[in-house]
Amino acid sequence: xxxxxxxxxxxYPKPEEVYRGIEAFVRASGANPGRGGHRRAVEAEAMINDTxxxxxxxxxxxxxxxxxxxxxxxxxxxxxxxxxxxxxxHAITSVLEHNSVSRPLNQLEKExxxxxxxxxxxxxxxxxxxxxxxxxxPNTRLVALTHASNVTxxxxxxxxxxxxxxxxxxxxxxxxxxxxxVVPIDIENDCIDLLAFTGHKALLGPTGTGGLVVGExxxxxxxxxxxxxxxxxxxxxxxxFPHRLEGGTPNIFGIAGLxxxxxxxxxxxxxxxxxxxxxxxxxxxxxxxxxxxxxxxGADTVIAESQGVGRVGLVGVxxxxxxxxxxxxxxxxxxxxxxxxxxxxxPYAHEHLGTFPQGTVRLSVGILTTADExxxxxxxxxxxxxx
Ligand SMILES: Cc1ncc(COP(=O)(O)O)c(C=O)c1O
Numbered sequence: 001x002x003x004x005x006x007x008x009x010x011x012y013p014k015p016e017e018v019y020r021g022i023e024a025f026v027r028a029s030g031a032n033p034g035r036g037g038h039r040r041a042v043e044a045e046a047m048i049n050d051t052x053x054x055x056x057x058x059x060x061x062x063x064x065x066x067x068x069x070x071x072x073x074x075x076x077x078x079x080x081x082x083x084x085x086x087x088x089x090h091a092i093t094s095v096l097e098h099n100s101v102s103r104p105l106n107q108l109e110k111e112x113x114x115x116x117x118x119x120x121x122x123x124x125x126x127x128x129x130x131x132x133x134x135x136x137x138p139n140t141r142l143v144a145l146t147h148a149s150n151v152t153x154x155x156x157x158x159x160x161x162x163x164x165x166x167x168x169x170x171x172x173x174x175x176x177x178x179x180x181x182v183v184p185i186d187i188e189n190d191c192i193d194l195l196a197f198t199g200h201k202a203l204l205g206p207t208g209t210g211g212l213v214v215g216e217x218x219x220x221x222x223x224x225x226x227x228x229x230x231x232x233x234x235x236x237x238x239x240x241f242p243h244r245l246e247g248g249t250p251n252i253f254g255i256a257g258l259x260x261x262x263x264x265x266x267x268x269x270x271x272x273x274x275x276x277x278x279x280x281x282x283x284x285x286x287x288x289x290x291x292x293x294x295x296x297x298g299a300d301t302v303i304a305e306s307q308g309v310g311r312v313g314l315v316g317v318x319x320x321x322x323x324x325x326x327x328x329x330x331x332x333x334x335x336x337x338x339x340x341x342x343x344x345x346x347p348y349a350h351e352h353l354g355t356f357p358q359g360t361v362r363l364s365v366g367i368l369t370t371a372d373e374x375x376x377x378x379x380x381x382x383x384x385x386x387x
Contacts (some may be wrong), residue, residue, distance in 0.1 A: 001340070002336045002337075003335075003337045003338065003373045003376060004338045004366075004369075005337060005338060005339050005363040005364060005365060005369070005373070005377060006339060006340045006364060007201065007202075007313070007314075007365055007366035007369070008150050008178060008340070009201075009364070010200045010201060010207060011150060011200065011201050011202060011204055011367070012366070013368060014204055014205075014206065015204055015367065016259065017263070017264055017373075018205060018257045018260045018261050018264075019257070020258050021256050021259060022206065022253055022254075022257040022260075022261070023322045024256075024378055025252070025253065025256035026253055026256070028307055029043040029044060029047075030253065031044045031252075032044065032229070032249055032346075033045035033047075033252060034227055037138045037229075040061070044252050046185075047252070047256055047259065048250060048252065048255055049065075051255050051256075051259040051261060051302030052064040052065065052242070054102075054259060054261055054263055054266060054327060055067050055197075055213075057266060058180075058181075058185070058190055058265065058266060058270070059185045059187050059195060059213060060185070060187050061129060061187045061188075061195075061198075061213050062187075062188065063196075063216075063241075065241045065242050066215070066216075066242065067211065067213050067214075067241045067242065068211045068214060068241065068244075068246055069209070069210075069211040069242070069255060070210055070211045070212065071209075071210060072124065072200065072207070072208070072209070072210040073098075073100060073175065073176070073177035073196050073197060073210045074100040074210075075210060076198040076210055076211045077100045077101055077212075078100075078104050078212075078223065079196075079212050079220065079223055079224075080144075080173050080196060080212055080218075080220065081101070081104045081108070081142070081144065081173070082104060082221075083222070083245075084141060084142055084171055084194070084218060084219065084220055084221075085108060085113065085142060086113075087113050087116075088139060089115075089139055089140075089141040089142070090114065090115045090137045090140040090141065091114050091115075091116050091117075091140070091142040091143070091144060092107075092117050092119065092132060092140060092142070092143045092144070093111060093116065093118050093119070093134070093145065094120075094121060094127045094145055094146070094148045094348075095118055095119065095120055095121050095276070095348040095349060095352045096121050096125065096127065096151070096152070096154075096156070096346070097144070097346065097348065098144055098146065098150055098175065098344075098345050098346050099345040099346065100345070101144050101146065101175050102118075102347075105144065105351070115159070115350050116138075118348065119132065119135060120352065121152075121233045121352050121377070123348075125149060125152035125154040125353075126157065128156070128158055129160040129161045129164055132161050132164055133164050133168075135187045136168050139231070140168070140170050140330030141171060142170065142171050143161065143170055143171070143172050143173065144171075144173040145161065145172075145173070146174075146177070147159065147174050147175060147179035147180075147183065148176075148178040148179040148183060148311075148312045149346070149349060150177065150178045150314070150344050150345075150349075150362075151297075151316060151345060151346045151349040151350065151360070151362070152297060152311075152316065152345050152353070153178075153311040153312045153315065153316075154310060154311055155179065155183055155310050156192050158172075158192070159190040159191070161187075161193055162174075162190045163189030165193075165375035166191040167181070168304075170190055171194060171217065172194070173194040173196065174192050174194070174196070176195050176198075177196070177198045177201060178201065178202070178312055178314075180195075180197040180198070180201075180202060181201070181261070181262075181265050181270065181273065182202040182270060182273050182312055182313070182335070183274060183312060184270050184271060187213060187215065189273075192215065192216060193214075193217050193218045194212060194213070194215065195212065197211050197212075197213070198210040199211075199255075199258040199261070202265075202273070202367075203258060203261050203262055203265065204258075204260075204261025204264065204265065205254060205255075205259075206253075206254045206258070207254070208251045208254045209254040209255055209258045214241065214245070220245060222244055222245050222247065224238045224245075224247045225247050226248045227248060228243035228246065229243075229249075230243060246305050247305040250300055260368075273367055274312070274313075276367065277312065277313025277365050277367075278313060279371070280374050281313055281315055281374075282310070282375040283371045283375060283378075284315070284363065284375075285378075287374065287376045287379070288381065288382060289378075289382050290362070290381075290386065291384045293319075293385045294317045294319060294320075294381070294385060295317065295318040296315075297315075297316045297317070297355065297360055313365040313366070313369075314362055314364035315362070315363050316353075316360035316362050317360060317361055317381070318355070318360055318364070319361070319384050319385050320385075322384065323341075324341035324342060324360055324361045325341045325342065325358075327339075327361045327381075327384060328340070328342075328361055330379075330382065330384055331361075331377075331380055332381075337376075337377055337380055339361055339363050340361075340362045340364070341360070341361045341362070342358075343357065343359040344359065344360075344362055357372065363377060
């Protein structure tokens, strides 16, 4: 039976509730949402707003209407980065970022719009809050950091960094692509001004969902302007949320699925999902007979000895003598196990690890992954390492 260990790319399979939620909505009321429209349009709008309320509970966001839907985390990150940075600004980011953070920032730097500092990570693959504090300049407007690295799995001290940024009057953008749905997030407590999330990973929704939570302090210029399903008289994008940043017909089928994913997470509790995922990684690491023959990227002892505290459910390994792409292909073709080899869209993180340009083999678990699957994955990797 196939084993899917690529949940950091997208969660699969989705829980039954998600499939059923999409189908029920598509069949019953799949209309284009719009205030003051016909009954089905109003129902669609109510479904989207209900999803906003559930996400607001999950993230402790005080104002659901400031949760803006887009296509994915990339969309939310672009919305934030291009919406708040202005000519002459300085931004701070890190080597652990996904290209969805690095590329828009690099492009703005290349065009001479902003200056940029990319902070290194510690040997434990963390961003040091003191280093962030030292990087501020008088013109710093934005600190943009990932909550959990999609390469090392390390959870960053975002609360400490958020409080420092708030104290300096600088906006804090958090990329929650790998953490939303699996690590507790408290927007108010962690002083987060902008939270980019994706719907199709640990939030358990379908692809094409995600967005941005916009705090009160952040002024975000719309980067996509258009129809908002309501007052059409204004010549430019309305000021009020969420319409300000939601031009165009939303992905209502996707959001209907996302609603069920978030509902399920609220019922189960994010902490319990994280515990489940950490236990699976521990099962994998301890089941490996040839653990010492593998190259690890800071994960093995930490996970085995401290129950994976400080990490989400992914590990990166390499098998000496094999390119990561070869290991990925063998696992896929001979063992029917799906993993993700390569750079994981985070080249600076691999430079930090010393694994650029080949990368690592990433195994990432999800809410439906089982301990038996992890033991079978460990046996397969043992077999490859024995060759
Ligand atoms: C840390 C991180 N940021 C951003 C993204 C981009 O997410 P999406 O594909 O939903 O735009 C990913 C996806 O792999 C990620 O892992």
